[in-house]
Amino acid sequence: MNRSNPFELGPIRPVDEAGSxxxxxxxxxxxxxCDFCVNYKGMPFSIRKMEEIRADIEAAAQYYNGRAFDSCFLQDGDSFIMKTSDLLEVLKLLKQHFPTLTRISSYxxxxxxxxxxxxxxxEICNAGLNTLYCGMESGSDIVLKNIHKGTTAKELIHSGSMAKDSGMxxxxxxxxGLGGQKLWKEHALETARVLNEINPDFIRILTIGxxxxxxxxxxxxxxxxxxxTETNLIEEQRLLIEHLDGITSYYKNHHGVDLLMEARGQLPEDKEKLLAIMDRYLNLSKEERNIYTLGKRTGLYNCLDDMxxxxxxxxVEEKLAEIQKLYPGQLDEVFHYLREQVV
Ligand code: SF4
Structure with missing residues (x-):
């Protein structure tokens, strides 16, 4: 809670929930x-009391004074851990105070x-929580174990399929990049296998930092x-896309940390287009790939056409010359440093 918001806010929300x-x-x-995640480091976990959540919903309704939200995101890491009856009560209160809501989402x-x-x-879906963000990260049991994800491919398939069957x-x-150099193929192939089983509505790509x-x-x-390396990451993504089969998901590079933001499209019809975007980058000379990558990583470029x-x-060329002089032979490390700043 702060002076401008008379209700409590958590630290993060998905990119697509900016206006929610x-x-x-x-x-x-x-x-x-999870070994890659520092979102809630040092924050003890708790389920908020129903009275607190109720008071926050009422305070938010007063604060926004009739603003017609169409979407709401439930923070923080896992609303499904609440008792189902409590979660249903939260959804009922939200609908009462914000009757224009058509989409309620949660991790x-x-x-x-x-x-x-x-x-x-x-029941949860029918009460309004109709959108689920699931951090699958990888479909490989080896990678999931290495990063201490605490889930297995089987559980991911079961929970993802059940959420879909419920109507969410x-x-x-x-x-x-989560498998690193050793497990990149396993990571790409197993992730494609699990995604093919679930057929999620959206596949959202993030790049490791x-x-x-x-x-x-x-x-x-x-x-x-x-x-x-950046090139390896695109080869990995190419392998993943190549093995996505029989699904109707919308595939999306969606975060500023992703190198090829233009790689988004509806499967299966846009699969060749997605692969062509990967190939366009991979077929550049090494020097051109460095120029594009630095341009993207420094915010000068958004997509390959910007070249x-x-x-x-x-x-970009001036920056590249400067970096190569300051950090000879360390371009990959510089690219990773720049990625880490935006995840
Ligand atoms: S489950 Fe999600 S929020 Fe929790 S540690 Fe893993 S990535 Fe972070």
Whole structure:
């Protein structure tokens, strides 16, 4: 809670929820052990009391004074850990105070959702929580174990399929590079296999940036995890897309950390278009790939077409020459440093 918002807010929300009403149902994450994640580091997990949530919804209704929100995101890490009856009560209150809401969303952990029955999930969906963001990250059991995700591919398939069957719109987040150099093929192929089983509505791509203070930073220092280069990451993404079959998901590079933001489209019809975008980058000369990558990582470029802009190109080339002089032979490390700043 702060002076401008008379109700409590959590630290994060998905990119697509920028304009949504935010209501906090839990604090932190009940797991909080994934090696790549520092979102809730040091924050003890708790389920907020119903009285607190009710008071926040009422305070938000007063604060926004009739604003017609069409979407609401329930913060923080896993609203499904609430008792189903409490969650249903929250959804009822939200609908009462914000009658224009058509979409209510939340993060949900696979392990938590597998404790609910399909009937409960249907009841939750019918009460308004109709959009689920699931941090799948990888479909590989080896990668999931290495990063201490606390879930298995089987649980991911079960929870994702159940959420879909309940009527929810589901997004699966995938992290490129999570398998490192050793497991990139396994990561891409197993992730494609699990996605093919679930057929989520959205596949949302994120690219790894190893955060300071994370478990993955430790693995990197010890040498048990090794970073993919930018080119490797696109090869990995190409392999993933190539093996997505029989599904009707919308595939989306959706975060500023993703190198090829233009790689988004409806499967299966846009699969060739997505692969062509990967190939366009991979077929550039090494020097051109460095120019594009630096332009994107420094915010000068948004997409490959921006390389045709002569003014921007001069600026990127100057930066590249400067970096190569200051950090000879360390371009991959510089690119990773720049990625880590935006995740
Ligand atoms: S990635 Fe999700 S489940 Fe893992 S620690 Fe972070 S918030 Fe929790």
């Amino acid at each position: 009403l935010l209501i906090r149902t839990t604090r932190g994450c009940p797991w909080n052990k 949900g952990r696979a392990q938590t959702m597998t404790t609910k029955s399909l009937e409960e999930m249907k 719109v589901i997004s699966e987040f995938i992290i490129l 190893v955060k300071k203070g994370s478990g993955l930073e430790k693995q990197l220092a010890e040498g048990s995890y090794t970073l993919q 045709d802009n002569k003014d921007l190109r001069v600026q």
